[in-house]
Amino acid sequence: MRVLAVVLLLLLTAMPAQAATGTYVRLGHFSMDQARVDATLDGVKLGTLDYAELYEYRRVEAGEHVVDFRTAGADPGSPVLRSVLVQAGAGKAYTVIDIASSMKVLEDDVSLPPNGQARLRVINAGDAEMDLLRGSVFVHRNVQATSTTGYVVMLPGSDGLQVLPRGKDSTTLEATLEPGGVYSLLVSARRIELRTDAKGAEVVPGGGQETGFGGMAGGWDWLTALVIALIVGVAMFSVRGRLFRFG
Numbered sequence: 001m002r003v004l005a006v007v008l009l010l011l012l013t014a015m016p017a018q019a020a021t022g023t024y025v026r027l028g029h030f031s032m033d034q035a036r037v038d039a040t041l042d043g044v045k046l047g048t049l050d051y052a053e054l055y056e057y058r059r060v061e062a063g064e065h066v067v068d069f070r071t072a073g074a075d076p077g078s079p080v081l082r083s084v085l086v087q088a089g090a091g092k093a094y095t096v097i098d099i100a101s102s103m104k105v106l107e108d109d110v111s112l113p114p115n116g117q118a119r120l121r122v123i124n125a126g127d128a129e130m131d132l133l134r135g136s137v138f139v140h141r142n143v144q145a146t147s148t149t150g151y152v153v154m155l156p157g158s159d160g161l162q163v164l165p166r167g168k169d170s171t172t173l174e175a176t177l178e179p180g181g182v183y184s185l186l187v188s189a190r191r192i193e194l195r196t197d198a199k200g201a202e203v204v205p206g207g208g209q210e211t212g213f214g215g216m217a218g219g220w221d222w223l224t225a226l227v228i229a230l231i232v233g234v235a236m237f238s239v240r241g242r243l244f245r246f247g
Helices: 002-014 222-246
Strands: 023-029 036-041 044-050 058-060 063-071 082-088 093-099 102-108 118-124 130-134 137-143 152-154 161-165 171-173 181-187 192-199
Touching: 023 036, 023 044, 023 063, 023 082, 082 093, 082 102, 093 118, 093 192, 118 130, 118 137, 137 152, 161 181, 171 192
Parallel strands: 023 093, 118 181
Antiparallel strands: 023 058, 036 044, 036 063, 063 082, 093 102, 118 152, 130 137, 130 161, 161 171, 181 192
């Protein structure tokens, strides 16, 4: 019984923890006046963003952060093209984009959607007003050009997302919304892309849509699995020894 109690205790401590908290910022370039921009965060250059490109989330400290965009290839000491101050709260996530030649700071709602549902918003960086349908149901109506929407709660599933821009051909993106997933649909003159902001209330740094999401957000990593296997092996060896002694 003593061995069994120890095994149960270690198994419980090896269970995956709740989603890690932290403060996150990611940068995107969606203003058509520049093909490429150099992006800096708090004076540190992160790289060069092409039009319609969105970086992955970066973990930062809560507090004030300055995002600067310069023309690609410009001297680091040259005047900035655009700049914005981000007041980042603890445990929050933000998307900072330039759109219509100005900077916007979007607070990303990465909390767990209710009742196993999903959450979706639109960043419309295109030059036309648009509607978004899923199947035959409107998700967002009259989304103005170079604007963003709030999140809406949706049922999970694999129905196509249909973008209907005014005066242009419609485009359907085949995509799966997972239970507990939070998504941003990026619409631009270059492409339409679905980015995963969070899953199970945990930020997805890579932003890629993942498959196989189940009821246990985060899962067990290989190290946890190895520890559990060792614990079970020790327990079985101990029980076997007792059987030999008393058999």
